Amino acid sequence: MGSFKLGKMTMRSLFGTPETVLYPVVEPKRHANTRGHIENHAPQDCILCGICMKKCPANAIVVSKPDRTWTIDPFRCIRCNECVIACPKQCLSMHMEKSDASKEHVATVVEIPESEKDREKRLAAEARKAEAAKAAPATAPAASADENVQLSPEMEAKIAAMPPEKAAKFRAACIAKAKKEQAAAAPAAASDEVEVVFPEHVAAKLANMSPEKVEKFRAAWIAKKMGGGAGAEPASKPEPAADKPAAAPVQKVAVPELPAEPKELRVPRDLEEKLKLLDPEKAEKFRSAWLAKAKRDAGL
Incomplete structure (x- = not known):
């Protein structure tokens, strides 16, 4: 049985046609969806929008608006057909023929003519x-x-x-x-x-401020002084005349602080709402007891 099959295969290979095609002597059969190469078949309709360049996953297309050229590198193109689908003017097409074989890395450059409107x-x-x-x-x-x-x-x-x-x-x-x-x-x-001389109490306050605040205060002081404000002071105070007697020193008297008035204690609002639901006598007793406890806690 095995010898019969072997003989059949031998006779078929000797007298039958080969399974492969003698390419390039014999051209292979092209199908409708065969992807050969991309071509810009309508350059006069191209608007150089660059959408095909953005959609190309292999970065094989370059669109140059200043030079008005459309370039494709056939060695980088993977024939995915994304540029043909994305073209808004339908200028690109997928041809079934393969690109010509070449030893040099040559790109295809298409010059886009300028329209009358442009x-x-x-x-x-x-x-x-x-x-x-x-x-x-x-x-x-x-x-x-x-x-x-x-x-x-x-x-x-x-x-x-x-x-x-x-x-x-x-x-x-x-x-x-x-x-x-x-x-x-x-x-x-x-x-x-402008040279500024601040009073002693103002200078003491400025010593505790940041440099930015001091600069802002100084600018405001100068603006007020140059504008003739009420609080403006001269840069240098005139010396008293020799015949004028000197003023007596002012004595500072410490004023004792008055005791603060005691705050009036009141029952909280939510507690008052609950007391309204009780008997008036019970509510008054509870209110008095609560106020007495609150005064003891406050030390009054």
Whole structure:
């Protein structure tokens, strides 16, 4: 029996067709769902959104908006078809043919043509920047001179790229902000130049404060003094005249503290609610006993 099977297999292999295909002489059969390579078949519809690049798990796709190019690396692509499914414009497709064999690592680059709408936007933006650049040298120094505020070169370049109306509003806002900062810094600079002499009791309190609180108190004291407040004191007190007699020393008298008035004891509210449910005589006895105990506990 075994010899019969062996002979049958031998005759089949000698006179039958081979099970494999002589590739590449004979092309293999392609099925409908065969995944060969990704191709951007409609570059004129591509909007360079980059969704395919984000969806690619192998990072095989690179989308460049400045260069307007769509690049795919066939050696990194795993043919998962995620980019084809995610493309909002249906520009990508999966072809059944495999990529050509190559000894070099070559990526496929597709140039995306610029649409008429994008070209009009780009030309309008370039014209607006050119007009702003021409008008900026004539208007910027005058505006800065009127406000006595100089803007940084980076800010001037940023303003030059804006439309004229928006640039004027933005410049005015920057100048107003700079003036506010100068006004806020002026009192601090003035306080550094003023010599302050605090009274002894004030100096004793300041000795126990933190440096930040002392600086705030000093600034407030100077502002009050410069504003002519009631509590302002001169930096140096004038010396008394020679013919004027010196004032007699003031004697300090200790005032004894008055005893605090005893607090009135009352029955708690929740206890009063319970006493209302009892007989009036029993409730009065219980109230008197509770108040007497409370006075003993308080030492009254």
